[in-house]
Amino acid sequence: MTARPAAIVLAVAGALLLAALLFPIYWMVVASLMPESRLFESRSLLPTAVTFEHYRALFDERDFLVPIRNSLIVSGLTTIVAVPVAALCAYSLARLRMRGKSLLLAFVLAVSMFPQISIVPPLYLILRELRLLNTYPGLVLPYLTFSMPLAIWLLTGFFRQLPRDLEEAAMLDGATRMRTLRDVVLPLAAPGVASTAILTFLYCWNEFLFALSFTLGPDRYTVPVAIMLFRGRYQVPWGEVLAATVLATIPVALLVLACQRRIVAGLTVGATKG
Amino acid sequence: MAAITLTGLSKTYPNGHVAVRPLDLRIEDGEFLVMVGPSGCGKSTLLRLIAGLETPTGGRIVVGDVDVTAHPPQRRDLAMVFQSYALYPHMSVRENLAYGLKVRRTDAATIARQIGSVAEALDIEELLDRRPAQLSGGQRQRVALGRAIVRKANAFLLDEPLSNLDPSLRAQARAELRRLHRLLGTTVVYVTHDQEEAMTLSGRIAVMRDGALEQVAPPLEIYATPANTFVARFIGAPPMNLLPAAVAGIDAPAGAVAGIRPHDVRVGTEGARRATVDLVEPRGPDCVLHLHLDGSNTPLLAVVSSAAPPAIGAVVFVTLPPDRLHVFDQRDGSRLGAHT
Amino acid sequence: MNHRAAPVERAETRLAWLLVAPALAVILLVSLVPIVVTAWEALHLHDLRLPWLGRPFIGAGNFVEAASDPRFGAALFHTVAFALISVPLELMLGLALAVMMHSVVQGRAFIRVSALLPWAIPTVVAALLWRFMFESQTGILASSFQTFGLVGPAFDWFVDPIAAWVPIIAADVWKTTPFVAILLLAGLQTIDPALGDAARIDGASPATGFLTITLPLLTPALVVAGAFRMLDALRLFDLAYVMTGGGPGTATEPLSLYAFIALMQRLRFGYGSALSVIVFLLTFAFALVWVRALGRSLSGARS
Numbered sequence: 001m002t003a004r005p006a007a008i009v010l011a012v013a014g015a016l017l018l019a020a021l022l023f024p025i026y027w028m029v030v031a032s033l034m035p036e037s038r039l040f041e042s043r044s045l046l047p048t049a050v051t052f053e054h055y056r057a058l059f060d061e062r063d064f065l066v067p068i069r070n071s072l073i074v075s076g077l078t079t080i081v082a083v084p085v086a087a088l089c090a091y092s093l094a095r096l097r098m099r100g101k102s103l104l105l106a107f108v109l110a111v112s113m114f115p116q117i118s119i120v121p122p123l124y125l126i127l128r129e130l131r132l133l134n135t136y137p138g139l140v141l142p143y144l145t146f147s148m149p150l151a152i153w154l155l156t157g158f159f160r161q162l163p164r165d166l167e168e169a170a171m172l173d174g175a176t177r178m179r180t181l182r183d184v185v186l187p188l189a190a191p192g193v194a195s196t197a198i199l200t201f202l203y204c205w206n207e208f209l210f211a212l213s214f215t216l217g218p219d220r221y222t223v224p225v226a227i228m229l230f231r232g233r234y235q236v237p238w239g240e241v242l243a244a245t246v247l248a249t250i251p252v253a254l255l256v257l258a259c260q261r262r263i264v265a266g267l268t269v270g271a272t273k274g
Numbered sequence: 275m276a277a278i279t280l281t282g283l284s285k286t287y288p289n290g291h292v293a294v295r296p297l298d299l300r301i302e303d304g305e306f307l308v309m310v311g312p313s314g315c316g317k318s319t320l321l322r323l324i325a326g327l328e329t330p331t332g333g334r335i336v337v338g339d340v341d342v343t344a345h346p347p348q349r350r351d352l353a354m355v356f357q358s359y360a361l362y363p364h365m366s367v368r369e370n371l372a373y374g375l376k377v378r379r380t381d382a383a384t385i386a387r388q389i390g391s392v393a394e395a396l397d398i399e400e401l402l403d404r405r406p407a408q409l410s411g412g413q414r415q416r417v418a419l420g421r422a423i424v425r426k427a428n429a430f431l432l433d434e435p436l437s438n439l440d441p442s443l444r445a446q447a448r449a450e451l452r453r454l455h456r457l458l459g460t461t462v463v464y465v466t467h468d469q470e471e472a473m474t475l476s477g478r479i480a481v482m483r484d485g486a487l488e489q490v491a492p493p494l495e496i497y498a499t500p501a502n503t504f505v506a507r508f509i510g511a512p513p514m515n516l517l518p519a520a521v522a523g524i525d526a527p528a529g530a531v532a533g534i535r536p537h538d539v540r541v542g543t544e545g546a547r548r549a550t551v552d553l554v555e556p557r558g559p560d561c562v563l564h565l566h567l568d569g570s571n572t573p574l575l576a577v578v579s580s581a582a583p584p585a586i587g588a589v590v591f592v593t594l595p596p597d598r599l600h601v602f603d604q605r606d607g608s609r610l611g612a613h614t
Numbered sequence: 615m616n617h618r619a620a621p622v623e624r625a626e627t628r629l630a631w632l633l634v635a636p637a638l639a640v641i642l643l644v645s646l647v648p649i650v651v652t653a654w655e656a657l658h659l660h661d662l663r664l665p666w667l668g669r670p671f672i673g674a675g676n677f678v679e680a681a682s683d684p685r686f687g688a689a690l691f692h693t694v695a696f697a698l699i700s701v702p703l704e705l706m707l708g709l710a711l712a713v714m715m716h717s718v719v720q721g722r723a724f725i726r727v728s729a730l731l732p733w734a735i736p737t738v739v740a741a742l743l744w745r746f747m748f749e750s751q752t753g754i755l756a757s758s759f760q761t762f763g764l765v766g767p768a769f770d771w772f773v774d775p776i777a778a779w780v781p782i783i784a785a786d787v788w789k790t791t792p793f794v795a796i797l798l799l800a801g802l803q804t805i806d807p808a809l810g811d812a813a814r815i816d817g818a819s820p821a822t823g824f825l826t827i828t829l830p831l832l833t834p835a836l837v838v839a840g841a842f843r844m845l846d847a848l849r850l851f852d853l854a855y856v857m858t859g860g861g862p863g864t865a866t867e868p869l870s871l872y873a874f875i876a877l878m879q880r881l882r883f884g885y886g887s888a889l890s891v892i893v894f895l896l897t898f899a900f901a902l903v904w905v906r907a908l909g910r911s912l913s914g915a916r917s
Contacts (some may be wrong), residue, residue, distance in 0.1 A: 255734070
């Protein structure tokens with residue numbers, strides 16, 4: 001069938017939307033490679049001069065490896081802690097009989113709706129008491145406030161999607177619930193667990209407020225905080241800021257490229273079930 | 275192998291829906307019992323209650339001489355074949371077969387031996403290292419059977435195991451099941467909604483409606499002496515004709531209902547009543563005639579041979595032989611006996 | 615309940631609670647305790663810069679102060695206005711993007727990656743990026759607007775109290791439209807294609823078919839996407855803090871940022887906690903209203 005007017009309009013609109021989505025990222029990369037002097041003068045959309053001076057400055061003068069390392073460790077640790085604990089809880093919510101299940105889910109949801117800012121002061125005081133300010137555990141604990149509900153929500157959705165009769169067959173075969181979880185449910189839910197882990201990691205990587213509030217010095221800043229604090233007193237060093245944003249984006253971009261199916265599966269696990 | 279005894283077993287869901295009314299049923303050791311009924315009659319729920327996948331609201335389940343009512347499915351030593359076969363997709367056929375034995379800590383040598391003999395009996399030896407996704411529907415069904423057989427459980431529970439097969443494969447699968455049953459002598463509880471399947475497979479049929487047992491008897495007995503109008507019309511195709519006893523011309527309590535199977539209605543050029551042909555359904559070896567009796571417009575189904583069937587609109591004569599009539603009570607449909 | 619079968623159900627419930635316990639413990643410890651402390655603080659006068667005042671209980675005092683605090687009123691207005699502008703925008707653009715993704719056969723992976731990148735990028739990065747593009751008169755977008763005559767020659771977006779919202783809204787829409795698109799795409803994919811075919815056979819144009827068949831069936835997904843976005847929009851913080859710091863002055867200061875300033879900069883823990891509680895009540899109230907509307911729309915869609 002030949003293209004009808006509606007299809008053409010759709011295609012054009014779609015192309016424009018895509019361009020709008022991608023252009024800022026393209027521009028970010030291009031601008032980060034422009035020499036400082038040209039940053040605000042260049043009128044062309046294509047790079048006229050390429051330089052790596054900003055990137056070099058990041059590592060020589062600002063030791064950008066440290067925030068990257070911090071982000072990796074904190075996001076990784078949070079994911080490693082949150083996902084297994086959430087998986088146990090999610091299996092229970094998805095499959096086992098217990099009273100007050102919907103109340104529990106509602107409670108978990110309500111807790112995650114609380115604005116982050118409001119728990120900063122008490123958390124600050126608690127962390128200070130426990131001498132955990134400016135440490136890795138001192139960020140992992142607050143990060144659990146949003147990563148646990150997120151992981152529970154996602155994993156419950158994934159477990160619910162599995163066909164029940166596989167678990168029933170295992171039970172008739174003689175497997176206990178825990179054994180069924182290990183032998184049948186988890187292997188089959190592996191893609192869903194992966195999606196959950198990826199999304200949890202992403203949310204931790206991108207988190208700003210807690211990292212800002214609970215770290216005290218450059219040795220523990222995460223990437224978002226480090227970039228934010230590049231601001232000089234008089235001028236924003238845009239070249240370096242852009243280079244830093246590009247570096248902050250690369251791991252995210254790689255993750256998206258490698259796991260886009262898993263990410264979409266995670267985002268939509270609740271949606272399709274309604 | 276064991277007998278299964280259900281006493282006063284019932285299941286009511288929290289939302290008030292009564293899935294199974296209190297019923298008693300004894301399935302003998304080695305018997306092949308088929309539970310049949312329309313959707314929603316409770317037959318699958320009953321099967322799941324026996325399996326332990328649902329907990330009853332009342333009553334007892336005894337397998338062999340053990341009261342398993344309080345036992346989870348793991349401890350009832352029953353094997354089940356699901357409608358979807360429920361084969362573990364991430365395990366090979368061999369691992370699927372071995373799972374139940376492995377969980378029971380059977381030693382590797384015994385497992386291998388038992389898998390071998392079952393695979394041979396079901397002709398699935400070449401499939402042992404494949405994954406379920408690589409098998410055809412018929413092959414999957416055999417593996418599901420194999421998984422149940424290899425465990426040497428007390429009894430087998432089968433939940434519509436043939437309904438996902440192509441119709442052309444079903445007859446063959448039915449024959450296979452009967453052969454296996456004769457060979458293994460296992461107690462089998464089989465659920466289906468297909469009344470023809472129930473008739474050909476079973477030792478006894480349990481007809482269910484709305485959570486209650488309507489009749490439990492061997493197939494031919496159910497066919498010949500249905501306990502009420504529901505059973506009479508559910509078993510046997512085309513369904514039994516039901517008409518007011520007066521129209522059927524018999525002497526019966528006021529308002530009784532008479533029944534006659536379409537196969538028993540005599541159609542010809544002479545007979546007791548006139549009837550007009552509304553529709554002719556050729557079925558190959560025979561034809562189903564949709565008639566209505568002149569004078570009372572009572573509809574009637576009759577089965578005649580395909581040689582020279584009457585045309586639509588033709589007038590024929592029908593006879594309802596009195597010894598083929600069943601009489602039912604008008605109020606609850608229960609059988610009042612055959613007219614003699 | 616059948617007393618004979620009860621042990622099975624009890625054992626399962628026991629296991630259920632056992633599995634839930636670790637997660638529940640973490641959430642209680644790390645979320646609930648701080649929330650309770652915040653709520654409690656909101657009822658007290660607690661200014662860290664005035665320690666000699668102690669920490670007296672003042673009941674609803676902080677809330678009363680907020681009610682007559684012009685800065686609070688402004689922040690509230692900013693927050694709600696921002697949500698009411700950006701969320702419908704995101705829903706519409708997300709719908710357009712979803713429809714496009716749905717009808718494309720080739721290059722689905724490329725489109726998915728392109729859509730996911732803005733969403734996956736840290737908010738800080740997005741804020742700085744869009745700031746850069748609107749910066750003074752020379753950011754690429756700032757200068758483009760000038761070239762097309764939409765703004766005057768010396769126009770500085772971040773100095774104008776209303777214009778400063780444009781980059782913020784743009785960044786938010788840019789970042790979250792893909793998220794909405796993906797949710798809506800999932801909804802689109804559950805709609806039976808036979809319905810569209812039936813509409814076409816009945817003579818409906820593509821636009822009519824979309825409006826009368828697709829859109830109503832998509833309502834549940836739209837409601838879910840809208841709810842998530844609203845909840846997040848009402849809690850706006852990162853974008854405002856990084857891009858404008860709430861400026862010029864307090865022109866782009868949402869509620870969460872005002873609470874942050876009260877807490878962390880002015881060290882008024884009592885008042886700041888009260889502001890936080892208000893933000894929570896706002897999102898909670900909205901969630902309730904939305905869930906009611908959701909329930910009604912879903913039962914409508916089913917019939």
